[in-house]
Amino acid sequence: xxxxxxxxxxxxxxxxxxxxxxxxxxxxxxxxxxxxxxxxxxxxxxxxxxxxxxxxxxxxxxxxxxxxxxxxxxxxxxxxxxxxxxxxxxxxxxxxxxxxxxxxxxxxxxxxxxxxxxxxxxxxxxxxxxxxxxxxxxxxxxxxxxxxxxxxxxxxxxxxxxxxxxxxxxxxxxxxxxxxxxxxxxxxxxxxxxxxxxxxxxxxxxxxxxxxxxxxxxxxxxxxxxxxxxxxxxxxxxxxxxxxxxxxxxxxxxxxxxxxxxxxxxxxxxxxxxxxxxxxxxxxxxxxxxxxxxxxxxxxxxxxxxxxxxxxxxxxxxxxxxxxxxxxxxxxxxxxxxxxxxxxxxxxxxxxxxxxxxxxxxxxxxxxxxxxxxxxxxxxx
Numbered sequence: 001x002x003x004x005x006x007x008x009x010x011x012x013x014x015x016x017x018x019x020x021x022x023x024x025x026x027x028x029x030x031x032x033x034x035x036x037x038x039x040x041x042x043x044x045x046x047x048x049x050x051x052x053x054x055x056x057x058x059x060x061x062x063x064x065x066x067x068x069x070x071x072x073x074x075x076x077x078x079x080x081x082x083x084x085x086x087x088x089x090x091x092x093x094x095x096x097x098x099x100x101x102x103x104x105x106x107x108x109x110x111x112x113x114x115x116x117x118x119x120x121x122x123x124x125x126x127x128x129x130x131x132x133x134x135x136x137x138x139x140x141x142x143x144x145x146x147x148x149x150x151x152x153x154x155x156x157x158x159x160x161x162x163x164x165x166x167x168x169x170x171x172x173x174x175x176x177x178x179x180x181x182x183x184x185x186x187x188x189x190x191x192x193x194x195x196x197x198x199x200x201x202x203x204x205x206x207x208x209x210x211x212x213x214x215x216x217x218x219x220x221x222x223x224x225x226x227x228x229x230x231x232x233x234x235x236x237x238x239x240x241x242x243x244x245x246x247x248x249x250x251x252x253x254x255x256x257x258x259x260x261x262x263x264x265x266x267x268x269x270x271x272x273x274x275x276x277x278x279x280x281x282x283x284x285x286x287x288x289x290x291x292x293x294x295x296x297x298x299x300x301x302x303x304x305x306x307x308x309x310x311x312x313x314x315x316x317x318x319x320x321x322x323x324x325x326x327x328x329x330x331x332x333x334x335x336x337x338x339x340x341x342x343x344x345x346x347x348x349x350x351x352x353x354x355x356x357x358x359x360x361x362x363x364x365x366x367x368x369x370x371x372x373x374x375x376x377x378x379x380x381x
Contacts, residue, residue, distance in 0.1 A: 056317050245336060263318060271312075
């Protein structure tokens with residue numbers, strides 16, 4: 001657009017725009033210009049709606065950064081919920097119902113977390129010894145010479161079904177006698193009682209072995225004095241076996257007294273078997289092959305199915321050439337053999353159940369039913 005008004009003479013400019021510096025425009029002309037061009041004033045700015053103003057304040061400038069941060073936080077929380085989601089536990093209801101029932105029976109709950117899952121529990125695994133049973137063990141069966149026999153320690157057993165002079169039996173009872181830390185309480189009143197009724201110092205399993213050997217062979221104290229203990233590795237949860245070494249008295253199984261010490265071991269049957277390379281059958285060490293391992297497994301399962309606690313036994317005669325008299329055995333360094341032993345046999349023990357065990361089982365079943373119903377009602381709300 002060309003502008004030449006600044007070049008024109010004023011008279012020519014007046015004529016171009018039909019105006020006069022003195023008279024101006026007529027009223028009709030002024031009205032026409034006003035209608036055409038509007039008043040001589042600045043146009044007011046357009047007003048923004050309230051919603052536009054709100055969005056600008058919420059999402060404009062620094063606000064958009066805050067929204068982005070919030071969205072990222074929610075996304076991270078969502079991943080956490082998806083990956084680590086756990087159903088909410090109904091602690092209060094379980095605790096209230098359980099506490100109410102147990103209080104009536106004068107029970108003491110040591111771990112409150114134990115009651116959280118009672119509503120969905122159908123089987124409880126507990127240590128039966130001393131909990132469901134009387135913790136008064138007696139030897140019930142033995143596996144010697146590849147057969148299971150009943151032991152004298154069973155009160156209703158009248159006659160032994162095995163030869164007490166057999167080398168297998170003698171070796172097994174000697175191992176059970178020496179590899180044993182239990183002994184009878186040495187007061188006259190206690191020693192005057194029948195063997196099965198005597199009180200013992202030591203673990204109940206070892207007390208059962210002690211009573212069994214005392215019933216069958218007698219004179220356990222004399223046997224221990226004759227074969228004095230010189231070293232011992234106590235039972236622990238890692239090895240799951242106990243080892244002790246004893247002096248062999250003069251006139252032992254060797255004609256020339258070439259065996260100076262006897263190592264005896266007892267413990268978890270599978271751990272003992274793993275350390276044996278032979279098995280003692282009818283007085284002879286036989287190679288531990290697949291057949292004898294299968295026979296062991298069969299006997300182990302048969303005794304286990306009777307609900308009895310089972311221990312395995314092995315021993316090893318230490319020659320005077322490698323272990324002369326006065327040899328210093330070290331239970332920390334283990335400077336004596338604990339592998340390639342002859343396996344002697346198994347002994348299994350029975351522990352009679354408590355009289356209240358059945359009543360307690362019925363009570364627990366009733367309690368579980370109550371808790372299951374309560375949880376069902378809770379989830380239905």
